[in-house]
Amino acid sequence: MVLEQAEQAPIPKTGTQKADQTPDQKIEKRAAELRSQLQKASYAYYVLDAPDLPDSVYDRLYRELQDLEEQYPALQTADSPTQRVGAEPAEQFTSVRHNIPLYSLENAFDTEEYLDWQARWQRLEPDVGEATAVTELKIDGNALALTYENGMLTRGVTRGDGVVGEDITQNVRTIRTIPLRLHTEAGQTPPPIVEVRGEAFLPLDVFDDINQKREAEGTALFANPRNAAAGTLRQLDAKVVAERRLDFFAYTVLMPAGSGDFSAPTDQWAALEFLQTLGFRVNPNRKRCQSATEVASYYDEWEEKRHDLPYLTDGVVVKLNSFELQDRLGFTNKFPRWAIALKYPAEEVPTILNDVTVQVGRTGAITPVAELNPVQLAGTTVSRATLHNADRLAELDLHLGDTVIVRKAGEIIPEVVRVLPTLRPTDAIAYQLPANCPVCGQPVVKPEGEAVTRCVNQSCRAILSGSLRHWASRDALDISGLGERLVQSWIDQSVVSSIADLYDLTLEDLLPLERMGKQLANKLLQAIALSKQRPWPKVLYGLGIRLVGSTNAQILADSFPSAAALAAADESAIAQIYGIGPEIAQSVRQWFQLPANQELIARLQAAGLQLAATTQPASQQTQPLAGKSFVLTGTLPTLKRAEAKAQIQAAGGRVSGSVSTKTDYVVVGENAGSKQAKADELGLTQISEAELIELLKDS
Known part of the structure; x- marks a missing residue:
């Protein structure tokens, strides 16, 4: 049937036809047939790998549809095969939020x-x-x-x-x-x-x-x-x-x-x-x-x-x-x-271990790094590779001068996989992780149950440097010009000893510094002042709370619209948020309980940083579920718990893990337990999945 229709002569162009002429029903029907035939042919060719039309026939059908759409622009539809390419080049791409976060594996x-x-x-x-x-x-x-x-x-x-x-x-x-x-x-x-x-x-x-x-x-x-x-x-x-x-x-x-x-x-x-x-x-x-x-x-x-x-x-x-x-x-x-x-195992190559250096991160984590003879690995030149931590060092039994096998972990980060001890030089010296922080000289500790060795001296210049660089990074407060070299210089000269110190700086503070002209100083002060406008999720990420990356910072900020709200939340309330869990909740709770961090928040607040959401998200401004609190209990007939939660949140509502007087709706499924009993006790509104779906339709 498709081939029979393909033999029809294309509708000719005539001098009397105009680009804005309205097509009649016969032409509309033909255009719809052509779209359907071409879509089926493309599916067979590209998806099924089983072409059902000769290329010449496909080209003829495509040209016929193209001619019709040129003569009658009203026939063009978003799903037409002719519209796969044709728009003008974009000037830039727009950042948009995902309906549901995409997690890594x-x-x-x-x-x-x-x-x-x-x-x-x-x-x-x-x-x-x-x-x-x-x-x-x-x-x-x-x-x-x-x-x-x-x-x-x-x-x-x-x-x-x-x-x-x-x-x-x-x-x-x-x-x-x-x-x-x-x-x-x-x-x-x-x-x-x-x-x-x-x-x-x-x-x-x-x-x-x-x-x-x-x-x-x-x-x-x-x-x-x-x-x-x-x-x-x-x-x-x-x-x-x-x-x-x-x-x-x-x-x-x-x-x-x-x-x-x-x-x-x-x-x-x-x-x-x-x-x-x-x-x-x-x-x-x-x-x-x-x-x-x-x-x-x-x-x-x-x-x-x-x-x-x-x-x-x-x-x-x-x-x-x-x-x-x-x-x-x-x-x-x-x-x-x-x-x-x-x-699968990544590409592995041998090289010589020349030395081991130690890096101190912004959380105090001590990371040994192998310094290697340069080698080509998966398309790049590698001269350094992570050794992870003290436990990994003990497993490898590294000696300087060893021949080691290097690969890219996850095909991204170079790491030392193993040592070839049979090639070890007779005078090779075993490497031991230093007992003291290489930056501040204080003893390092290895908490029980953790693989990471840490410097716990919060005055350590490496920790401060890492915190400041993280705070100024593009995904956080995005302070243009405040890079690693400048941060280290300011720490060495005792210009800053805290993130909050950045917001106390004046032109008089900066001008006496080495290589600091008036123009550069003003530019930096303007960039620091501009960072005060960064939204609450960026500030939360910039604080550098352990385990809170940019994705989790956004999720937390969506549920807790201010630093005060997050600081007041108990661990269980934080852990109930979809995608967070107990590990992050514990880390967040511990961070906000430290007096030094409470003082930091107070200073940032006084400096004018955005420690609260300035406006409600647009989705919550217009949707009927804005500000409504839901609790899910029992097994719902068709919706998974995560699906129900995501749909409520997309409609502006909030899902909590516990029933309270502030709960607006308790969604009850089969085998509901103590949450339903609590809802009965408080006289709260209880709804079924079907009623929830009706509410969502209204939104």
């Missing part, structure tokens, strides 16, 4: 580490046993979050820091394996909103073609396909992106329960199959594993086979299949507890 580098991970989650769910897991190849690319509204692609965002990414929708539309419209059967109503996550990557043959072209043009070559893909996604001209032929595998779908004619999947395997029905390419080399033995077998099988794939993969992603179990396990301070990346 914890890494395991062998099956023993995988078993350790399994044991950790099994301690939290001792009755589960060996749960079914889904294994997928870990694609070495760049994560994207795609939003579809009523079946149409409306937004494509990079991962960014996990909370905020860049809107690159114009570029995403050029990727042929990403549907512009979700595939649905005739008469089906698409879900009102769906978020699909996956990995954009460059196939190896495409990468080679790009580098050959760049070499012929005398342009610098890309180091690897992942870097090339990242650079491509951030091109301002979508036509350049289209030429580079990015590919995409989908691996996660997020959607509310009861979405049109579709039910949300209840496990990972069903989610992958559902993604295929929606028109996405899903990696075919996936497997449902019933045991750790099967996971290990899959991992071993692909260690060699992966080299025959047309794209790069650096490991295996293992996810517990059940979404209900995922919801119960939740997150640590950094990672989901229900998923892990089981990485």
